[in-house]
Amino acid sequence: MSVGPTMQDAMPSYDPVQRGEAARLRAETRLAGTIADFFLDADARIDDRTRLMLAQVLCAIVGSIEWDIRRHAARLLAGVGATQAGEAILKAGVGTVLQRLTRAGLLRDEDLMDELIARVRHDLIAAALPVEVAEPDEASLLVRLAGVPDSVVASAASALLAAESRRRVANEQAMVGGSELPAELHHRLVWWVAAAIRDGLTSATRESDRAIADAAQRGLAAHDEGERPDAVATRLAAALDARPNELPAVLVESIGDRRLSLFVAVLAHALGIAFDQARAITLDPEGDRLWLALRALDMDRPTIARIGLALSEADPRRDIEQFADALDAIVSIGVEDARASVAPLALNRDFRMALRALARTERR
Numbered sequence: 001m002s003v004g005p006t007m008q009d010a011m012p013s014y015d016p017v018q019r020g021e022a023a024r025l026r027a028e029t030r031l032a033g034t035i036a037d038f039f040l041d042a043d044a045r046i047d048d049r050t051r052l053m054l055a056q057v058l059c060a061i062v063g064s065i066e067w068d069i070r071r072h073a074a075r076l077l078a079g080v081g082a083t084q085a086g087e088a089i090l091k092a093g094v095g096t097v098l099q100r101l102t103r104a105g106l107l108r109d110e111d112l113m114d115e116l117i118a119r120v121r122h123d124l125i126a127a128a129l130p131v132e133v134a135e136p137d138e139a140s141l142l143v144r145l146a147g148v149p150d151s152v153v154a155s156a157a158s159a160l161l162a163a164e165s166r167r168r169v170a171n172e173q174a175m176v177g178g179s180e181l182p183a184e185l186h187h188r189l190v191w192w193v194a195a196a197i198r199d200g201l202t203s204a205t206r207e208s209d210r211a212i213a214d215a216a217q218r219g220l221a222a223h224d225e226g227e228r229p230d231a232v233a234t235r236l237a238a239a240l241d242a243r244p245n246e247l248p249a250v251l252v253e254s255i256g257d258r259r260l261s262l263f264v265a266v267l268a269h270a271l272g273i274a275f276d277q278a279r280a281i282t283l284d285p286e287g288d289r290l291w292l293a294l295r296a297l298d299m300d301r302p303t304i305a306r307i308g309l310a311l312s313e314a315d316p317r318r319d320i321e322q323f324a325d326a327l328d329a330i331v332s333i334g335v336e337d338a339r340a341s342v343a344p345l346a347l348n349r350d351f352r353m354a355l356r357a358l359a360r361t362e363r364r
Contacts, residue, residue: 046117047316053171054120058107060170061181062098065193065219070094072215073197077207085208093200100196112185118276119180121283122260123171128314132256132306141253142262145236156236163229164261183225190216190223229261230275237265248303251294255310270297273345281345285317291330295338301331 037045046054070090077086093100101107138144145157167180181189194216198204225231242250247270254263260282268278271293281289287308294304305327312320344352 126260233265
């Protein structure tokens with residue numbers, strides 16, 4: 001008489017042909033990746049520190065979105081008596097969502113990776129900037145701004161202090177309280193994660209599908225891109241509205257205070273361009289576009305030199321000797337010529353992207 005499953009029934013099936021084929025495909029994939037990595041230009045290869053932090057940020061963002069969706073979907077199902085379905089959503093495929101999205105190629109999205117890589121490089125450079133204090137006993141720029149009588153400036157400065165503190169703690173602990181992505185990218189990623197959770201269920205029902213979708217919608221409604229350090233810094237730059245004679249001091253103090261987001265936001269405001277454009281200019285290791293932008297704002301030699309030296313110390317990709325050799329040529333650029341060169345950056349983003357797309361087709 002049989003009293004339960006036999007040893008043979010309990011053992012997982014083992015198909016040597018199938019496993020051998022799977023191993024061969026994995027080996028081919030590894031080889032293709034190794035070959036692609038070997039032939040990458042040095043400029044395109046990210047360093048180990050950036051790679052590690054990028055992986056931590058991506059994992060934390062996906063994990064945060066995943067947990068919020070799973071938890072709320074399970075709560076919705078429990079509320080209608082579908083406890084087992086809720087438990088399945090909480091447990092099925094946990095820890096595999098990131099891998100599923102990676103295998104599907106979704107995380108290779110150019111806009112998403114551009115944002116994340118820029119964020120990681122921004123944070124690493126900001127943390128490595130040399131501290132330069134104007135007066136030994138004087139409070140830092142952002143602390144002083146948080147205490148000014150102008151309530152709009154003070155409020156924005158306090159918000160930036162809080163936002164950057166959250167970001168710094170999140171980076172140090174490899175955890176993210178929210179995605180801190182622009183709304184469009186957050187929207188995209190939430191639905192990818194929701195789909196991966198649904199894909200991991202062994203048996204999905206109409207109720208579980210609805211619960212996952214409603215949980216994703218809840219996450220989208222709760223997202224406030226205005227709390228991101230980039231957005232807060234942009235508000236502060238607009239509130240400051242630094243005049244031409246004030247710009248050099250604000251830019252230099254922002255760099256000296258390790259407030260790279262404020263530097264970028266003030267630069268963007270002064271040029272009339274978006275934050276992400278000014279950030280790309282600032283992070284570019286060659287620096288040519290940044291020097292043109294600073295000359296377009298009529299920055300003098302000492303200002304450009306202090307900014308360039310600080311960024312060179314913080315970013316190992318920059319060549320400090322090359323910058324020093326080029327400083328005379330940078331300062332000799334006429335202000336009007338520099339303004340003409342950076343003027344296209346102020347065009348509508350979609351218009352610029354369309355022009356680039358046409359230019360790419362012409363080069364083929």
